[in-house]
Amino acid sequence: MTTSPLQPPPLSSYLRRLLGFLCLVALFDGYDLYSISQTLPELRGAFGLSPTAGSRLLAVANLGTIAAFLLVRLADRFGRRPLLLLCVTGYSSAALLSAVAPGPELFLLGQFAGRFFLVSALAMVVLYASEEYPADRRGRIIGIIQACYSLGAILCAGLTPRLLQAATGWRTVYLLGSVSLVLLPVGAVLLRETGRFQKARELTRPPPLIPQLPRPPYKTRMLQLALIWLATFTCNQSTTVFWKEFARADRGMSNQRIGAWIAIAALVALPLTILAGRLIDRFGRRRSAVLIYLAAALGTLGSYSQLPEKALIVALMLLIAGTSSSIALLNTWTAESFPTELRGDSLAWSSGLIGRLGFVLSPLLVAELVAPLGWGLSLSLMAVFPLLALGLTLLWLPETAGKELEESAEFRR
Numbered sequence: 001m002t003t004s005p006l007q008p009p010p011l012s013s014y015l016r017r018l019l020g021f022l023c024l025v026a027l028f029d030g031y032d033l034y035s036i037s038q039t040l041p042e043l044r045g046a047f048g049l050s051p052t053a054g055s056r057l058l059a060v061a062n063l064g065t066i067a068a069f070l071l072v073r074l075a076d077r078f079g080r081r082p083l084l085l086l087c088v089t090g091y092s093s094a095a096l097l098s099a100v101a102p103g104p105e106l107f108l109l110g111q112f113a114g115r116f117f118l119v120s121a122l123a124m125v126v127l128y129a130s131e132e133y134p135a136d137r138r139g140r141i142i143g144i145i146q147a148c149y150s151l152g153a154i155l156c157a158g159l160t161p162r163l164l165q166a167a168t169g170w171r172t173v174y175l176l177g178s179v180s181l182v183l184l185p186v187g188a189v190l191l192r193e194t195g196r197f198q199k200a201r202e203l204t205r206p207p208p209l210i211p212q213l214p215r216p217p218y219k220t221r222m223l224q225l226a227l228i229w230l231a232t233f234t235c236n237q238s239t240t241v242f243w244k245e246f247a248r249a250d251r252g253m254s255n256q257r258i259g260a261w262i263a264i265a266a267l268v269a270l271p272l273t274i275l276a277g278r279l280i281d282r283f284g285r286r287r288s289a290v291l292i293y294l295a296a297a298l299g300t301l302g303s304y305s306q307l308p309e310k311a312l313i314v315a316l317m318l319l320i321a322g323t324s325s326s327i328a329l330l331n332t333w334t335a336e337s338f339p340t341e342l343r344g345d346s347l348a349w350s351s352g353l354i355g356r357l358g359f360v361l362s363p364l365l366v367a368e369l370v371a372p373l374g375w376g377l378s379l380s381l382m383a384v385f386p387l388l389a390l391g392l393t394l395l396w397l398p399e400t401a402g403k404e405l406e407e408s409a410e411f412r413r
Helices: 013-047 051-061 063-067 080-100 104-132 135-163 171-190 195-203 218-241 243-249 255-282 285-303 309-336 340-355 357-396 405-410
Strands: none
Touching: 013 051, 013 080, 013 104, 013 135, 013 171, 013 218, 013 243, 051 063, 051 104, 051 357, 063 104, 063 340, 063 357, 080 104, 080 171, 104 135, 104 195, 104 309, 104 340, 135 171, 135 255, 135 309, 195 340, 218 243, 218 285, 218 309, 218 340, 218 357, 243 255, 243 357, 255 285, 255 309, 285 309, 285 357, 309 340, 309 357, 340 357
16 A cells, blocks of 8 residues: 555554553543542542642642652663553552542642652653654644543543542542553553664663753753743643632532533543644644643633633633643653653653642642632633743744654754
8 A cells, every 4th residue: 555645654553552552641640630620629628628728738749740850860761661661550559549548648648659650651651752653743642642631631520520429439539540550561561662762772871860950052952941841830730720619619610510511621622632733743833832822821811710601611621722732732842852862851850840840839829829819810810821931932942843853852952
């Protein structure tokens, strides 16, 4: 069978199976990371926490996303495959610990550990996607994976109202998340090490165990990307996590209605996220960034407003699509900005360490603002951060669409 010059050749059977596995990892990842946003009011009631204390618990748990830096950077030393299998084992076990925790202390430990492994798993998935798939499909593949991450969040939002009615209550949500352990034997059989890592390992020394900043000229690019990640995560974290609190307190919505709204909005946002992956490849990273970050900003303002209900759900769709697409965009851009022997380490520094500070700072900021300003106004202020990320993107990042990883990394020299 021949293919048209305009039609890319089909993916090999291994790459198709690999994509399915990566999508399942991302799906469980989205479910587990989103579960606390769907159970936070119930958790506060069970553990006797105020809204401010609940926000602070989330901020401390999110320190696990920063600690993930220590694990992600080891991918350049030990490989992508063993780290991904370790992460699947880790976040499944952490979900189980969260489910059986008798008090807030052990629950916090489970959530900290879960975020440590969940964020590391996402990084491994991005490394696999960027290193194993063709350059002209890289944005599309990462967009599909990001959509599956969003699908996990949809499942969590849709199932939680029913799961809360079970005898085990909110714990049922985390018990279901621990089912992800079934991915471990599948990955052990399916996964190969990426070809680019194997080649880089033959040609270069493994990075040191002690963390070091990437060597020039990559250090400057890493710091630039880190600030863009920080601005992006500062908005994304709180605007997605606290919408249930806003909907209950400011709009008087029930758990069932909130779950249905989030599920509907996220389902509509799914094809938009996949479309964003195609746009990233077809129209370039910079032009796509304008659409994606403007969507995130407008969605934030609308989702935390007193708009009529029909307009409110449209704004929620825009928020979910914009925040999901911004992660796919930045993951693609970050992977393309560094050579293979520095890619995992640089992703760990920019997205994992400095960028994930937004996961901690954002709920702390909301915790301080929510008492005097309320949920709606406090979260509306988050719209400034995607606009900041867009400005920094257009100021610093060059176009990399269509370039092989070796070419796009060499372009930085």
